Amino acid sequence: MAGVSNVVAESVWRDRRAAHERRVDGWTAGHRARRATATKHPVEDFMFVYYSLRPSQLRRWHPGAGVVLAGADPAELGAHYVAVPGGATLDTRPVLAKRAEFLAWIGPLLERMAGRAPYVGCFGMHEWAMVYGLAPNEVRHEQWPLRLTPERTAEVVEQTGVRCAHFDAHRFFTPAAVPLNQFQPTREREIELEQPGCLHGNMDLYKWAYKLSPLVDSELVADSFGLAREIRELDMRASPYDLAPLGYEPVRVETPEGRAYYARAQRDFAVRAAPLRARLIDAIDRLNRLDPTGPRESR
Numbered sequence: 001m002a003g004v005s006n007v008v009a010e011s012v013w014r015d016r017r018a019a020h021e022r023r024v025d026g027w028t029a030g031h032r033a034r035r036a037t038a039t040k041h042p043v044e045d046f047m048f049v050y051y052s053l054r055p056s057q058l059r060r061w062h063p064g065a066g067v068v069l070a071g072a073d074p075a076e077l078g079a080h081y082v083a084v085p086g087g088a089t090l091d092t093r094p095v096l097a098k099r100a101e102f103l104a105w106i107g108p109l110l111e112r113m114a115g116r117a118p119y120v121g122c123f124g125m126h127e128w129a130m131v132y133g134l135a136p137n138e139v140r141h142e143q144w145p146l147r148l149t150p151e152r153t154a155e156v157v158e159q160t161g162v163r164c165a166h167f168d169a170h171r172f173f174t175p176a177a178v179p180l181n182q183f184q185p186t187r188e189r190e191i192e193l194e195q196p197g198c199l200h201g202n203m204d205l206y207k208w209a210y211k212l213s214p215l216v217d218s219e220l221v222a223d224s225f226g227l228a229r230e231i232r233e234l235d236m237r238a239s240p241y242d243l244a245p246l247g248y249e250p251v252r253v254e255t256p257e258g259r260a261y262y263a264r265a266q267r268d269f270a271v272r273a274a275p276l277r278a279r280l281i282d283a284i285d286r287l288n289r290l291d292p293t294g295p296r297e298s299r
Contacts, residue, residue, distance in 0.1 A: 051206065067089060162181045
């Protein structure tokens with residue numbers, strides 16, 4: 001069958017789908033409850049505010065391209081699934097056509113990242129650069145106090161230095177902080193500058209995975225989400241905000257001990273992100289090799 005590589009037994013894929021839904025429900029329960037009361041959480045809600053995938057979309061399970069789900073009805077799987085002998089599979093043609101430009105861009109970016117050594121000398125100053133020079137009532141998470149005075153916060157930024165190569169962090173810097181950055185990342189320089197020690201670069205594995213859904217399996221999307229969720233916690237623990245009332249012990253990157261802790265954590269996340277990046281690169285390679293005629297719908 002064109003474009004199809006394997007058949008998954010009905011009992012297996014239904015178990016996989018149920019396990020995925022339970023996993024996602026556990027992650028999103030707090031966010032869904034807070035949304036009902038318009039309550040904000042500066043750490044957990046980021047995953048659904050900054051990233052565009054809604055909890056219901058994350059919960060929807062997909063097996064990825066080239067898979068036949070035995071005994072499946074296309075109607076229960078969502079858009080672009082078609083009936084084939086023995087079950088249903090994803091019709092990759094319309095999805096690949098929509099994602100073609102993105103595929104051509106993201107594959108080389110991920111491969112370049114994978115080939116670089118992690119850089120861990122930024123010490124989380126990107127979050128500090130987002131409040132640099134601002135009054136407490138002007139910062140993004142104004143409901144949470146800063147740990148240090150504005151003057152001391154500015155001193156930390158100036159003394160530590162800003163070495164952020166991630167464009168989507170840099171673009172939120174205050175105007176006063178922008179010229180302090182050793183790097184001046186742009187969208188056009190992402191492939192040149194993105195590197196595997198960057199917390200936000202590793203969080204974005206989740207974004208790259210879900211942008212390829214339903215062409216990639218939902219376990220990869222969920223695994224990337226789980227890692228990004230943990231990284232976000234470190235990101236905000238090392239930020240200038242005081243989130244101790246939420247149970248987040250600060251990583252005091254204004255001290256040598258805090259910077260050493262942060263760098264060790266960066267290295268650990270870089271190690272954990274590497275196999276996810278490899279899985280995503282492999283998935284992209286398989287998509288690039290797919291038969292462009294796609295699966296043939298049964299009659």
